[in-house]
Amino acid sequence: MDYFPLFCDLKGKRCLIVGGGQVATHKARGLLLAGATLRLVAPSITSELELLCAEHDIEWLPVPLIKQHLTGCWLAIAATNDAAANRLVSQWATAEQKFCNCVDDPSCASFITPAIIDCSPVIIAVSCGGHAPVYSKILKQHLSEQLPAGMREMVLLAGVLRERVNQSCDSRERKRAFWTMFFHHAPLRQAVSENNTDEIHQQVESLFQNALF
Numbered sequence: 001m002d003y004f005p006l007f008c009d010l011k012g013k014r015c016l017i018v019g020g021g022q023v024a025t026h027k028a029r030g031l032l033l034a035g036a037t038l039r040l041v042a043p044s045i046t047s048e049l050e051l052l053c054a055e056h057d058i059e060w061l062p063v064p065l066i067k068q069h070l071t072g073c074w075l076a077i078a079a080t081n082d083a084a085a086n087r088l089v090s091q092w093a094t095a096e097q098k099f100c101n102c103v104d105d106p107s108c109a110s111f112i113t114p115a116i117i118d119c120s121p122v123i124i125a126v127s128c129g130g131h132a133p134v135y136s137k138i139l140k141q142h143l144s145e146q147l148p149a150g151m152r153e154m155v156l157l158a159g160v161l162r163e164r165v166n167q168s169c170d171s172r173e174r175k176r177a178f179w180t181m182f183f184h185h186a187p188l189r190q191a192v193s194e195n196n197t198d199e200i201h202q203q204v205e206s207l208f209q210n211a212l213f
């Protein structure tokens with residue numbers, strides 16, 4: 001496997017972005033959606049980034065880049081149009097064992113950003129390993145057209161029931177069977193996609209009786 005996919009909780013965690021152009025703006029948008037706080041090092045930034053600075057926890061430093069800008073940051077994105085600056089960020093981050101994305105050269109990056117379908121809590125990330133970013137975008141589109149109806153709602157319902165299932169049953173086998181049945185259960189899926197709460201309740205109770213005990 002060329003890259004190991006991870007889903008990171010970035011809420012409240014500071015991330016460094018170096019550069020303030022179109023690509024930096026796009027990466028900033030993504031990190032902010034995940035709740036990160038940002039340190040932005042760039043002499044100038046796009047008007048969208050200026051707006052984001054007013055609305056979010058972003059520390060914009062219009063000063064020359066120094067190694068200390070990495071201090072307190074969990075990861076870095078080198079997003080300038082200056083290849084040497086991007087490489088420097090990557091070298092500094094790697095020396096400190098921090099993950100670094102490099103927008104103009106995947107060979108000096110320790111992570112790459114995938115194309116993302118965000119139906120949180122369901123998140124689908126697609127990468128072509130840096131070979132073909134546009135194809136990642138096309139695959140994302142393709143996948144998003146194939147997703148099952150009510151997918152997100154079924155997952156949210158599973159989250160609500162999870163504790164009860166764990167409390168009701170010790171057998172890992174039976175729990176696995178319960179969840180497999182749950183997600184394949186046509187009447188339940190139908191009720192969930194229609195948001196029919198009475199029917200959802202009935203189907204869930206009968207699943208508990210039939211599958212768990």
Ligand SMILES: C[C@@]1(CC(=O)O)c2cc3[nH]c(cc4nc(cc5[nH]c(cc(n2)[C@H]1CCC(=O)O)[C@@](C)(CC(=O)O)[C@@H]5CCC(=O)O)C(CC(=O)O)=C4CCC(=O)O)c(CCC(=O)O)c3CC(=O)O
Nearest residue numbers: 103104105106112113114115127128129130132133136137
């Ligand atoms: C390695 C990686 C590093 C990283 O950024 O993490 C990287 C690198 C580079 N991208 C370049 C170009 C473009 N990238 C896009 C788009 C996306 N690029 C994304 C990720 C990645 N791009 C990482 C690999 C991920 C993977 O494995 O797939 C996506 C998936 C995710 C995101 O950025 O959010 C997002 C689509 C998301 C979406 O829409 O959902 C478009 C199209 C467009 O903008 O519409 C173009 C123009 C067309 C073209 O050139 O192909 C160039 C050449 C720059 C130049 O010409 O100088 C490099 C540098 C190089 O290849 O060396």
Ligand SMILES: NC(=O)C1=CN([C@@H]2O[C@H](COP(=O)(O)OP(=O)(O)OC[C@H]3O[C@@H](n4cnc5c(N)ncnc54)[C@H](O)[C@@H]3O)[C@@H](O)[C@H]2O)C=CC1
Nearest residue numbers: 019020021022023024041042043044080081082085103104
């Ligand atoms: N990974 C990806 O998805 C993509 C990557 N790219 C690459 O991203 C690079 C940047 O693209 P854009 O944002 O469109 O460029 P841009 O020209 O809009 O912005 C470049 C930014 O970098 C800043 N900058 C330059 N030198 C700096 C330094 N030493 N320290 C701090 N900031 C510095 C500039 O002030 C500017 O804000 C391009 O060189 C291209 O190779 C381009 C398209 C997609």
